[in-house]
Amino acid sequence: MNKPILSGIHHIKIPVTDLARSVAWYGEVFGFETTMEFPEADGVTRGVAGTAPGLGDTMIAFRVNPKAAEGCQGFDPVSFAVDGKDDIEAWAARLDELGIRRSPVIEASIGWLLVFDDPDGLTLHLYSWDQHGIDQSHRPGYGRAVAH
Known part of the structure; x- marks a missing residue:
């Protein structure tokens, strides 16, 4: 059997403490644009994904996770x-x-x-x-x- 191979990177996910601040910052610096959002059961959106010029099909995602953001x-x-x-x-x-x-x-x-x-x-x-x-x-x- 042949070993399966990867076809690229689908997305990177970055933990953040303040979603709006990070989306604005990555937008200003890299031209990030949100294309998807991920609302929780309570209706609050704590994650988004999107694109930036030059990344091709690879998306960037942001997820509110203060503990992970601090650890990173x-x-x-x-x-x-x-x-x-x-x-x-x-x-x-x-x-x-x-x-x-x-x-x-x-x-x-x-x-x-x-x-x-x-x-x-x-x-x-x-x-x-x-x-x-x-x-x-x-x-x-x-x-x-x-x-x-």
Whole structure:
């Protein structure tokens, strides 16, 4: 029997403390637009899903879960992709324009990286597909290739 394969990422779900604040922030930063909402039995909507330019079919979902949001502070579960260093620098300028604190442009393990936090302290990465060609494997915390 053949091993089944994945066909992509359907959605990422981000825990939040304030749904309206997060939807507004992700809308301003990434162009997020809500396409679905998930009302509870009490009629209160505590989750939404939607799209953002550049993500193709992959959706972003937000779910009110204060305990999970607190537990994720400072963690980076997702890296959004950009093409190259020029795109990273354009994002850095955009974040500066929005007044969002960010890292400098980082020469990461294989590409360029920009790091910043969402309103709940979840750390987000913008990482380039283009590679810089610098061997960072000797640096603590940086990746190195694994032989198979």
